[in-house]
Amino acid sequence: MTAPEIYDALVLGTGEAGKFMAWHLGSQGLRVAAIEKKKVGGACPNFACLPSKNVVHSAKVASYFQRGPEFGIVSGEWHVDMAAVRSRKRKMVDGLEELHLNNFRKSGAEIVMGFGHFIAEKTIQVDLLAGGTRTLRADKIFIDTGSRATISTVPGLTEANPLTHVEALELDIVPEHLIILGGGFVGLEFAQAVRRFGSRVTIIERNSHLAHQQDPDISAAITELFLDEDIQIVTDANVDRVEGTSGAGVTLHITSDGAPSELKGSHLLVATGRTPNTQNIGLELVGIELTPAGHIKVNKRLETTAPGVWAMGDCAGSPYFTHISFDDFRIVRSNLAGANRTTTGRQIPSCTFIDPELAQIGLSETEAAKQGIPYRLARIPMAAILRSRTLSETRGFLKALISDDDRILGFTAFGPGVSDLLVPVQVVMSANLPYTALRDIVVAHPTMGEGFISLFSAVPAKKL
Incomplete structure (x- = not known):
């Protein structure tokens, strides 16, 4: 092994936590190398959160064209140009890439493009994308390798070359019939967007209902929305095997409610979960343990089982949200400066960007019931918020769980x-x-925020 290049810190992966750690340490004058094998900035700005919301917004515009007469607009003939939708998305991504590169330049942190893996304690070899290798060593190493879409072992699925969210964002045609495996937030967002572009869409969900981890009223509301938009839903379904190739035509052999059937489509999108990127990076060589689910084992301070090595974001088993990865960075940054921050008890907000949106914080009714936590429920229809009427967007509701001492235990908005x-x-x-x-x-009128007054005025009185 050649003599390693010595750095003050190495960052493996430039996702949300990794890039901010590199920028932070680099701006302190430390010699920092950030290792990235794909796109600088990680998944969120390149092929996940931000690009998908860009496409979702294009689909919202398409829905306005479809609803033109409702608003008194006669639009005439129109069509969706998916190549232009993709171009708009790519333009945004290019701008974000330049933003990230500028931040690296300003911080002084170095970017090393290639596949990094541990070869010894505190030592990472990088197989460079441009060819050759570099060996880097540092006393502090931060791992932020993220996650990827899970492709299950269903016979024929891998051979069908299905779309994941990455490839779906690169579509330049409207699929004739898109079949989506999975009724979670990724599947829901893509299903509605592609349907609004004009594709037939069918969701295959192995559980008894869409968004099965949500409260029953939320799942029912989303199901009603999707049926109203003519999205086909097959629940309690297991895919037995797949034939064909996505893009050229696929046939899914499924069993639903005990009955076998076939479903044919032009394209297949897999959205059944995420797998942490922790394989083949030499963790076992340096004593970094994994959990049974394949995440890097960390304590509440995000320290791994190897001294001087931290893991953050998806690969560390943190909730799979960009904003949580960013908070992982803040926790580690603070602790490096002498604090004692942990992941315990932090807020986990979530948003699903279907239309209308779903936003949540704190306990759901289902969770409160499982934990035996008493609550008072306040719930109002979206139509009670006058702003929604000006938008002709009255579908949905707000609800809140209130404790006996008047604290907000949970809030959900659809x-x-x-x-x-x-x-x-x-x-x-x-x-x-x-x-x-x-x-x-006092809330300005007419705004969505007025809903707080109506919602919290509907909190039931305490039981005597």
Whole structure:
């Protein structure tokens, strides 16, 4: 082995946590190398969160064309140009890439493009994309290798070359009939978007209903929405085998409610979960243990089982959200400076960018019931918020779980633009303020925020 190049810190992967760690340490004057095998910035800005929301918004515009007469607009003939949809998305991604490269330049952190893997303690070999290798060593190493779409072992599935979210975002045609495996948030967002572009869409869900981890009223509301948009849904379904190739035509042999059947489509998208990228990077060589699910084993400070090595984001088993990966970075950054922050008890907000949006924070009714936590339920229809009527977007509802001491235990919103309602609720929850802090403020009219007044005015009185 050639003598390694010595750095103060190495960052394996430039996802949300990794890039911010590289920028932070580099800006402190440390010699830092960030190793990336695909795209600088990781999945979110390149082929996940931001590109998908870009395409989702294009689909929203398409839906406005379809609803033109409802708004008094006569649009005439129109069609979806998927190549132009893709071009708009690519333009945004290119801008984000330049933003990331500028941040690396300003911080002084070096980018090393290639596949990095441990070959000895504190030592990583990089198989460079341009050819050759480099051997790097540092006393501090931060792993942020992310996750990828899970492709199950269903016979014929891998051979069918199915789309994942990465390839789906590169479509330049409207699929004749897109079959989606999985009714989670990725499958739901793509199903609605592609349907609005004009494709037939069928969702295959192995559980008894879509969004099966949600409260029953949320699952029912999403199902009603999708059926109204003529998205076909097959639940309680197992895929026995797959024939054909995505893009040229596929046939799925499925069993639903005990009955076998066939489903034919032009394209196949797999959205059945995520697999951490922890294989073949030499973790076992340096004493970094994995969990049974394949995540890097970390403690509450995100320290691995190897001294001087941290893991952050998806690969560490943190909830699979960009904002959680960013908070992982903040935890490790603070602890490097002498703090004692942990992942315990932090808020986990989530948003699903179907239309209307689904936004959540804190306990759901299902979780509260499982944990035996008492609550008072407040719930109002979206139509009670007058702003929704001006938009002709009255589908949905707000609901909140309130404790006996008037704290907000959980909040769920299903409606237009409700992702922006999460932050004020989070502030009240984190400050341990009563729900009345939102009920009693003066809110500008007409805004979605007025819903807080209606919602929290509907909290039942305490039981005597």
